[in-house]
Amino acid sequence: MGIEPAWREAIEELWRRKLRTLLTLLGLIFGIGAIVAMQGVGEGSRREALRMVESLGLHNIIVQASSPQNEDALKELRARSVGLTLADARAAQAVLPDAGRFSGEKDLRVQSVFSDYGSADVKASGVSPEYFDLSSLRVARGRALTETDNDTLAAVAVLGHQAAGELFPGTDPIGKLLKVDHVWLRVVGVLADRDLGKDEFQGVSLGSESNHVFVPLASARARFRFQPMEDEIDRFLLHVDDPSRLGGDARLIGELLNQRHGGADDTTLIVPQQLYQQSQKTQRIFSVVMGSIAAVSLLVGGIGIMNIMLANVLERRREIGLLRAVGARRNDIIVRFLREAVVICASGAVIGILFGAALAYSIAAFAGWSVSWAPIPILLSAGLCALIGLAFSVYPARQAAALDPIEAIRGE
Incomplete structure (x- = not known):
């Protein structure tokens, strides 16, 4: 089953500007990758901590002679x-x-x-x-x-x-x-x-x-x-x-x-459940720091998508004017540019997930940590990041649709 012509056209349009598209993708890739790596390492740390606490007895109180x-x-x-x-x-x-x-x-x-x-x-x-x-x-x-x-x-x-x-x-x-x-x-x-x-x-x-x-x-x-x-x-x-x-x-x-x-x-009390809670408190601090870094990367990625879309609008004023002149509606122009943004965001999400997985295992190998995956949170996070990138492309798409056809053709 082949790709629909409209989507193929969007891919070909981005492929003609490979370097610009790649630079635009980097922000999304790093942002999604950081989130995926954070979740993989965080989930691995949580499960490892729980496994260790269970070895002590999650519902136990331990009294140690000292x-x-x-x-x-x-x-x-x-x-x-x-x-x-x-x-x-x-x-x-x-x-x-x-x-x-x-x-x-x-x-x-x-x-x-x-x-x-x-x-x-x-x-x-x-x-x-x-x-x-x-x-x-x-x-x-x-x-x-x-x-x-x-x-x-x-x-x-x-x-x-x-x-x-x-x-x-x-x-x-x-x-x-x-x-x-x-x-x-x-x-x-x-x-x-x-x-x-x-x-x-x-x-x-x-x-x-x-x-x-x-x-x-x-x-x-x-x-x-x-x-x-x-x-x-x-x-x-x-x-x-x-x-x-x-x-x-x-x-x-x-x-x-x-x-x-x-x-x-002459005795020491140990409550394994409290040890687990303390471990998770430390893990939450780590997650906040990593999440903040990922948010900055996503913001940079979103701005990058907006920049490339605005540049595309400027470069393709004549194309937009001709499309409007032959009967294309404003919504058609918006959908055309949003389709290209969807391709960028979907590609960034897929590559970002792969990059994040590789980053998580690299961190685990270097630091001696474990990695575990919870698929639903990862997919939801990647989807949310892609939607953020897509949201940044709405303004350029609306700018393209608002161009006057005659002025666009003359401007070219």
């Missing part, structure tokens, strides 16, 4: 507070009306981890059975830890994806033994790989579960050695059923811990 490493300072602190305990987690669960499950975690300071198939430099933690659900961790093979494992002090472990590959290369680890320091453990599960791409988010460490060995918290407390005056647990996650109350609940937990710990500043 006891000093200095022994004298630690003794002074312990005179007022025994440190973070499971009793603190239960108290927080009892105080908050919308609190759900909680999970405790204790880091193990291990020196060696190996099996009959290999060794690895991995981290180890004792965790409550609810830890995997609250941290959005999925078991790929075998099973997760259970309450029975915890109650019976079972010598079992769940491995992260990377740890399983290093400790049991080329073989299925389920049911096999590994040794963590002096303790033998039987592997009952392997976690699915979850590559977050970053080691931390807004200053909070994440993503280490891939290179991790998880054992039941009670088993860890009973089977491994700990230093005197250590916290019973290093952190706990508390799920809140109503996400709108996370901020108030966090303040309430802070007051509760302050009372239970005698005013000692």
Whole structure:
């Protein structure tokens, strides 16, 4: 199906002035490209931030022990507070009306981890059975830890994806033994790989579960050695059923811990949802800056379209006069010039989208960011930009239609 003669004529008219048309397109291309790149990088940043926050638990409150490493300072602190305990987690669960499950975690300071198939430099933690659900961790093979494992002090472990590959290369680890320091453990599960791409988010460490060995918290407390005056647990996650109350609940937990710990500043509260909101606030500032740059580019592009259209009117006065003399109406002249403007705007929109996509991936590759696309906003933005360019062409088209045919022919 061929192009209609009227549209072909408009394309040929612009093609005869290739350099001028290209220079006119540049403003639109840069403006649309900036908007497309901004949306691609912005959407990628939003999804990446959401994925990272979900790894912490979007509806969780995380309480982290922050006891000093200095022994004298630690003794002074312990005179007022025994440190973070499971009793603190239960108290927080009892105080908050919308609190759900909680999970405790204790880091193990291990020196060696190996099996009959290999060794690895991995981290180890004792965790409550609810830890995997609250941290959005999925078991790929075998099973997760259970309450029975915890109650019976079972010598079992769940491995992260990377740890399983290093400790049991080329073989299925389920049911096999590994040794963590002096303790033998039987592997009952392997976690699915979850590559977050970053080691931390807004200053909070994440993503280490891939290179991790998880054992039941009670088993860890009973089977491994700990230093005197250590916290019973290093952190706990508390799920809140109503996400709108996370901020108030966090303040309430802070007051509760302050009372239970005698005013000692030995805990830190982390609310992943607030981290996400802070990240999005920063992203909005970035979007405003990029949007302003794009708006300037579009303004320049619109002025460029107006300039070329006015130049076309001046150069084609005789053509306009002849058309009017043989019976063309003013509306016919307006449509003729607007058709050329549509070709320019449509071309600028298509090239701008392609340029914006290339720019987004270039920025992502240089800065280490991710790119994601939401087609409808991009198409709407490109369409709006094209309409802005088209609006700038209305005045020149009306100027062409207002020319007196006789004066136009004489002027030529």
